[in-house]
Amino acid sequence: MKLIAFDADDTLWVNEPNYVDVKQKLCELLSHHIDQETLSSRFYETQMRNLELFGYGAKSFILAMIETAIELTNGAITGAEIQQIIDTGRKLLDFPIEVLDGIPDVLKTLSKDFDLMVLTKGDLFDQESKIARSGLGQYFKHVEIVSEKNEQAYQRILQKYGVQPADFVMIGNSLKSDILPVVHIGGRAIHIPYAITWAHEHVADEQLVGKSFMALASARELLALLGKVNQGS
Known part of the structure; x- marks a missing residue:
């Protein structure tokens, strides 16, 4: 060899559990807009659609969360909620x-x-x-x-x-x-x-x-x- x-x-x-945790927080944040099963399905579709443009990793994940939230709420999501998504996703960039x-x-x-x-x-x-x-x-x-x-x-x-x-x-x-x-x-x-x-x-x-x-x-x-x-x- x-x-x-x-x-x-x-x-x-350990890596994937951090992403699972952040995704769960997204589901909780948007629970008053959409059910978890629909959100999970659409989020995955968004990730797959964006792979060729944004690749893998935390930044791509955060962008997919924001895009999915906007689409599923028909643009009704607030700026404050988007900021929450960004703040939650940012933890993927510096977790222990x-x-x-x-x-x-x-x-x-x-x-x-x-x-x-x-x-x-x-x-x-x-x-x-x-x-x-x-x-x-x-x-x-x-x-x-x-x-x-x-x-x-x-x-x-x-x-x-x-x-x-x-x-x-x-x-x-x-x-x-x-x-x-x-x-x-x-x-x-x-x-x-x-x-x-x-x-x-x-x-x-x-x-x-x-x-x-x-x-x-x-x-x-x-x-x-x-x-x-x-x-x-």
Whole structure:
């Protein structure tokens, strides 16, 4: 193995629960305008519609909240309510980073023998801030923040660092973003599920048929697994 890459959000630290919490606050704020089920559905539609324009991350999330609130209230939402949405969403930009169990020990150990990379998608400033706040940056030789994690993105990164797919390992919680694209280009992938998965990252069971990758219950299992892989056993 020449390069081991880690996803960031919900692989290195807790992320999705913060977004769920902010979305719930939006539902509460607009409860006198619209029911929660309708709001959740329309909010997701807005997010998907805006992905190509605004990408992923907190800022895109906040814009989608405002746009959804305006649409569902037919413009009746007040300036004060919009300010509440902004203030609530702003918390996504500076929430305390909760590093997941075992991650510091795993990174400290692996970084002694391997080149490690953070490979995440989203807003550049947002992701850089989370990496800095996490205190984990010292363990990574490389950081790559991309707009989308697909086969083309992985191939581009491997070419940049002169690494063959067979010598690359990707570790992450998202089957859609971290696992399947890497498997498709001939790389190795390790799936460590997180308790909550954003709907956009869900993968149907049939998409996994015939796909070869490892699945672990926690990051702590990585040390034993990667040690065996590196020894060719």
